[in-house]
Amino acid sequence: MNGKSKILFAAKKVISEHGTNRATVRAIAEEAGMSTGAIYHYYKNKEEIFYDLLDESLSDSIRIAKGIKNHVENKEKIKRDVIQKTKERFYKDAENRLQHHFAHEILSGNMDLKQKLKEKYKQWNLGIEEILVNLYGLEDTPLNKALSSWLLGAVDGVILQYLLEVNDNKVEDMMKIFELLIDKGLPEFIQLINAMENKKSQGT
Amino acid sequence: MNGKSKILFAAKKVISEHGTNRATVRAIAEEAGMSTGAIYHYYKNKEEIFYDLLDESLSDSIRIAKGIKNHVENKEKIKRDVIQKTKERFYKDAENRLQHHFAHEILSGNMDLKQKLKEKYKQWNLGIEEILVNLYGLEDTPLNKALSSWLLGAVDGVILQYLLEVNDNKVEDMMKIFELLIDKGLPEFIQLINAMENKKSQGT
Amino acid sequence: MNGKSKILFAAKKVISEHGTNRATVRAIAEEAGMSTGAIYHYYKNKEEIFYDLLDESLSDSIRIAKGIKNHVENKEKIKRDVIQKTKERFYKDAENRLQHHFAHEILSGNMDLKQKLKEKYKQWNLGIEEILVNLYGLEDTPLNKALSSWLLGAVDGVILQYLLEVNDNKVEDMMKIFELLIDKGLPEFIQLINAMENKKSQGT
Amino acid sequence: MNGKSKILFAAKKVISEHGTNRATVRAIAEEAGMSTGAIYHYYKNKEEIFYDLLDESLSDSIRIAKGIKNHVENKEKIKRDVIQKTKERFYKDAENRLQHHFAHEILSGNMDLKQKLKEKYKQWNLGIEEILVNLYGLEDTPLNKALSSWLLGAVDGVILQYLLEVNDNKVEDMMKIFELLIDKGLPEFIQLINAMENKKSQGT
DNA sequence: CATGAATGAGGATTCATTCAT
DNA sequence: CATGAATGAATCCTCATTCAT
Structure with missing residues (x-):
C-alpha cells in the first residue's frame, strides 16, 4: 500500500471512529504510522x-x-x-x-x-x-x-x-x-x- | 430581555450566520453586547x-x-x-x-x-x-x-x-x-x- | 505600561538583539512577560x-x-x-x-x-x-x-x-x-x- | 553544466524571483531538475x-x-x-x-x-x-x-x-x-x- | 551518483476558560 | 454583576536534513 492510500485509509478510520473534528493531522498520521510531516509529502492540505x-x-x-x-x-x-x-x-x-x-x-x-x-x-x-x-x-x-x-x-x-x-x-x-x-x-x-x-x- | 435570553438570541444569530465553528464565545458576547466574562455569569459552559x-x-x-x-x-x-x-x-x-x-x-x-x-x-x-x-x-x-x-x-x-x-x-x-x-x-x-x-x- | 506598549517594547528589543527572523511570537511574548496567547489579545497578527x-x-x-x-x-x-x-x-x-x-x-x-x-x-x-x-x-x-x-x-x-x-x-x-x-x-x-x-x- | 553550477544557477533564479524565504531546498532542486537528495551530494548545507x-x-x-x-x-x-x-x-x-x-x-x-x-x-x-x-x-x-x-x-x-x-x-x-x-x-x-x-x- | 519518502522540531494562530479588579 | 486581560493547550503547516533503496 503506497503513501496516499495509507493516508486515505487511516483518515477514513479516524473519521469513522472519532468524527471529522477530531480527525486531526496528527491523529491521521499516527493511525497511518507516519509523522505529521510525512502527510504533507503527499497532501498539500488536510x-x-x-x-x-x-x-x-x-x-x-x-x-x-x-x-x-x-x-x-x-x-x-x-x-x-x-x-x-x-x-x-x-x-x-x-x-x-x-x-x-x-x-x-x-x-x-x-x-x-x-x-x-x-x-x-x-x-x-x-x-x-x-x-x-x-x-x-x-x-x-x-x-x-x-x-x-x-x-x-x-x-x-x-x-x-x-x-x-x-x-x-x-x-x-x-x-x-x-x-x-x-x-x-x-x-x-x-x-x-x-x-x-x-x-x-x-x-x- | 434578560441576560440568558440576550445570549441565546445572539448565539442563534451568530450560529445561523457563520456556523458553529465561528460561533466563539467572544463572537457571541460581542453580538450580545457584553463581555466574554459576562457570558460565564449566565452559563457555566459554551x-x-x-x-x-x-x-x-x-x-x-x-x-x-x-x-x-x-x-x-x-x-x-x-x-x-x-x-x-x-x-x-x-x-x-x-x-x-x-x-x-x-x-x-x-x-x-x-x-x-x-x-x-x-x-x-x-x-x-x-x-x-x-x-x-x-x-x-x-x-x-x-x-x-x-x-x-x-x-x-x-x-x-x-x-x-x-x-x-x-x-x-x-x-x-x-x-x-x-x-x-x-x-x-x-x-x-x-x-x-x-x-x-x-x-x-x-x-x- | 499597557499591553500594546509592552508588546511593542519587547518586540523592539527582541528584533534589535536577534533580528526580525528570530523575533518569533513566543520570543516576543516571553520578553514581554506574557503568554503567546496574550499577544493575540492585542494584535491580530505578528x-x-x-x-x-x-x-x-x-x-x-x-x-x-x-x-x-x-x-x-x-x-x-x-x-x-x-x-x-x-x-x-x-x-x-x-x-x-x-x-x-x-x-x-x-x-x-x-x-x-x-x-x-x-x-x-x-x-x-x-x-x-x-x-x-x-x-x-x-x-x-x-x-x-x-x-x-x-x-x-x-x-x-x-x-x-x-x-x-x-x-x-x-x-x-x-x-x-x-x-x-x-x-x-x-x-x-x-x-x-x-x-x-x-x-x-x-x-x- | 555540472552539478554545482546547475544548483547555483537554479538557486540564483529562485532567490531573485521569489526571495530567500521561498528559496527552499526543494524549490532549488526542482528548478535545477534534480531531487532534494541530490543537492546534498554537492552541498553539505543549504x-x-x-x-x-x-x-x-x-x-x-x-x-x-x-x-x-x-x-x-x-x-x-x-x-x-x-x-x-x-x-x-x-x-x-x-x-x-x-x-x-x-x-x-x-x-x-x-x-x-x-x-x-x-x-x-x-x-x-x-x-x-x-x-x-x-x-x-x-x-x-x-x-x-x-x-x-x-x-x-x-x-x-x-x-x-x-x-x-x-x-x-x-x-x-x-x-x-x-x-x-x-x-x-x-x-x-x-x-x-x-x-x-x-x-x-x-x-x- | 540519484531518488524521494520520512522525520521532527519549530512557527503562527485560535479559543474556551479563569480571575483580579 | 461586569470587565477584559491572560492562560495554555491544541491545531495546521513548513522545511532542512537524513537515509534506505
Whole structure:
C-alpha cells in the first residue's frame, strides 16, 4: 500500500471512529504510522485529504449510478442493485460523516468547496434520474425531477439520523420500506404524478 | 430581555450566520453586547448555551407537531396543516442552518447535546407517528415506525439540499410531490405495508 | 505600561538583539512577560506588531520632517536638526532592522505591504524635499527630486552597511562627512545643478 | 553544466524571483531538475549554496571594480567607466534582488555569510577608494574612507528604492545627478574635506 | 551518483476558560 | 454583576536534513 492510500485509509478510520473534528493531522498520521510531516509529502492540505476521500466516495456513487443504468435489459437486476447499494451506504460510516463534514464546511462559507460539490452532486442527481427513467419510464418533467430529489434527500436524511443516533429503527426495517417503495410504491406513485400532469395539461 | 435570553438570541444569530465553528464565545458576547466574562455569569459552559438553544429550537418544532396533532376530528384539516407546516420549514433558513449546525456539533462529539437531541427527536417522531395514526389508521409496528422515520428524514434531507444550494427544483414542485404523497401516495403505500405485514404473519 | 506598549517594547528589543527572523511570537511574548496567547489579545497578527512598529518609526520620521520644516525662520537650526535626527537613526537598531524586514517582505511579493509602505515613503520623501526647499531654496524640478532621493538613499544605504557590519568607519566620521555635506557641500552642488539646468534651457 | 553550477544557477533564479524565504531546498532542486537528495551530494548545507552564490556574486562586483581601476593613466576614461558601471547596476534587477536577499540572510543571523560578505566588502570598498585616490588624489584618512562608504551606500540605497518601487524618478535623472557628482561635485567636496582636515590638524 | 519518502522540531494562530479588579 | 486581560493547550503547516533503496 503506497503513501496516499495509507493516508486515505487511516483518515477514513479516524473519521469513522472519532468524527471529522477530531480527525486531526496528527491523529491521521499516527493511525497511518507516519509523522505529521510525512502527510504533507503527499497532501498539500488536510482538506485535500478529505476532498480526495469525498471524491473517491462520490465517484463511487456516480460510477455505481452509471453502472446500474447500463444494464437496461434487466429491470429486476437494476432494482436489486439500487437496493443493495443503498443498503451499503448505511454502513459507510466514514463516508457519511465526511459528507456531513463537507456540508458543514459549505454552510460555513467555503465557496470553493460549494462549487466543487455542486458539480459532483449534479452528476449524481442525473445518475439517479436516469435510473428512474430506465426503471419506470419517467419523463423529464419538473415534477419527476422533484421526485428524484426527494428520493436522494430521503436517503441522505435517514443516513443523518443514523449518524446522529436518533433513529432507533433497525436498518433492515428501514430497508424493507425502501424495497417496497422501489418495487411497488414508486410505480404507483409515478402513475399518480402522471395522472396529475395530464389533468393539468387537459385543464389548460 | 434578560441576560440568558440576550445570549441565546445572539448565539442563534451568530450560529445561523457563520456556523458553529465561528460561533466563539467572544463572537457571541460581542453580538450580545457584553463581555466574554459576562457570558460565564449566565452559563457555566459554551456547551450549555448550545444545549439551551437546541432545547428552545426543538421545543418549537415539537410545539408545531403538537399543534398539528390536536384537532384529531378533521383529517382533511390535519393534512392541510402538515403540508402548510412543511412548506414553511423550507423558508426558515436561519432555523434550518441552526439545526444543521447542531447536527455538526453532535457529530463532533458533544454527548450532552446528543442526548438532548435524542430525547426530543423521540418526542418529535412520536408526534409524527401519531399524525400518521390519525390520518391513515397506522398500527404501531416496526415497519410503520420506519416509515415515519423515512418521512422525517426526507424532509430534513431535502432541506439540506436547499441549504447547500444543490437542489434546483422550485419549492412549489417539491411541495406538489409532497402533497400528492400525503393525499394519495401514503394511503396506498400504507396498504402495501399492511399487506406485507399480513402476508408475513400468515406465513409464520 | 499597557499591553500594546509592552508588546511593542519587547518586540523592539527582541528584533534589535536577534533580528526580525528570530523575533518569533513566543520570543516576543516571553520578553514581554506574557503568554503567546496574550499577544493575540492585542494584535491580530505578528505582522501587525511589526507594522505598528514601522508606523511608529515612520510617523516619527515624518513628524520630524514636518517639525523641522516649520521653523522656516532659522536655517541654522534646521540644519542642526537634520544632522541630529540623522545621527539618531544610526542608533535605532530595531527600527532599522524592521525597515529592512519590510523591504524584504515587499521584495518577497507582499503586495499589500508594498502599497502601504509606498504611501508612507512618499510622505517621507516629500518631507525631505520640503526641507531642502527651505534650506537651499530648491525648485521643484526633476533633478532636484532626484537629488533628494539620492540623499534619502544614501542614509538608508549607509545604515544597511552598519546593520550588516560591513562599515568599519566610526559613526562620528560618517557624520562629519554628512555635516560638511549639509553645511557646505549641498549649497555648492545645488548651484552646479542649477547651472546645468540653466545651460540646458538656454541651449534649447 | 555540472552539478554545482546547475544548483547555483537554479538557486540564483529562485532567490531573485521569489526571495530567500521561498528559496527552499526543494524549490532549488526542482528548478535545477534534480531531487532534494541530490543537492546534498554537492552541498553539505543549504548555507553553503548561499555562501558559494554570494562569493560568485561579489566576485563579479569586485572584478568590475578592478576592471575600472586598471587604466590609471586616463582619468576621464575612469570617470566614464564608473558612471557606465553604476548605470548598468540599475538595470541588473536579478542581481540586485539577489544582493538584497543576501543582506536579509545575514541579518537573519547567518554568521558565515556575514564573514564572507565582510571580507568581500572590504576588498570592494578598497577598490572604490583606490578609484577615488586615482581620480581625486584622495589621501588615506578616516574621513576619506567615510566618504567612499557614503558613495557606496548611496548607490545601494537608491537601488533598493527602485527595487521597492518607491523611487519614481527616471534613472536618467538619477544618473545626471551622479555624473555631476563625479565630474564636479566630488572634486569640490573633497577640497572641503581636506580643508577641514588641515584646519583640524593646524588647530591641534 | 540519484531518488524521494520520512522525520521532527519549530512557527503562527485560535479559543474556551479563569480571575483580579 | 461586569470587565477584559491572560492562560495554555491544541491545531495546521513548513522545511532542512537524513537515509534506505
